[in-house]
Amino acid sequence: AAAAAAAGSGSGSGSSSQPSTAAAGVQGAAAGGEASDAGRSDVGASSSGSGPEGYDFGFLHVKAVDDTGHDRRVQMKVRFQEVVDRMIGQIVKRLWQAESSGLGRFTLVVTGDHSTPVVFGDHSHEPVPFTIAHVRHVVQAMGGEDALHRIRLGPIPLPDVEKPPPYEQLVQQGVWQDSRRKASWAGRPWVPGMPPEVFGPYEEPWPQAVRGDPVRSFDELSAARGALGRFPGSEVMTLIKQFASVR
DSSP, X not given: OOEEEEEOSXXXXXXXXXXXXXXXXXXXXXXOEEOSHHHHHHHHHIIIIISTTOOSEEEEEEOHHHHHHHTTOHHHHHHHHHHHHHHHHHHHHHHHHHHHTTSXXXXXXXXXXXXXXXXXXXXXXXXEEEEEEEHHHHHHHHTSHHHHHTOOOSOOEEOOTTSOOOHHHHHHHHHHHHHHHHHHHTTOOOOTTOOHHHHOSOXXXXXXXXXXXXXXXXXXXXXXXXXXXXEOGGGHHHHHHHHHTOX
């Protein structure tokens, strides 16, 4: 079952019995061009049981979004978050391929260790979004296997930090995304070919909630309405292990 909540900033281990773990970090905020992020999505998927390592738990930390917050570059923060979105899509596809091949069942968690508002360019104490779901339910929410076929594996181009997008472009993008989100909440199906002035140049529908709570967006305000409520970071690992049935 998928669930979303706001977790207290700062994470920690909630149990003395830890699963075998693989960790990887991603920098990637220094320049444009082809990123290593796709390689990191491969690491994240293969280390979580779908590769020869066979770890119980894979941890992937992405640094670039935090760096743009420290640099107070709101335009680039949006663009690097979009890179992370694509990376997560690749991870979901790889893990689903592993599940379909009989290599086990997988659980996906997306969260942050802290917020870094561009307003003052440093870490802050606000709760961060936390979402957890079984991969099979993530695929269902995305629209099934047909949606996965549209996800291309391989290197993900990084945005050019020397050429940030204009604010007007981001504002229009936000209007389109808000329209898609509201249509999802209202239960109106997204139809390909809708006028671009309504939903923008997007080829996929807004994800639907298929299990758990009705949260459909990964942000602080939406996650605050989640079924898990608010909890300290010290409880994160306990929650994950219980949800994934890992001892």
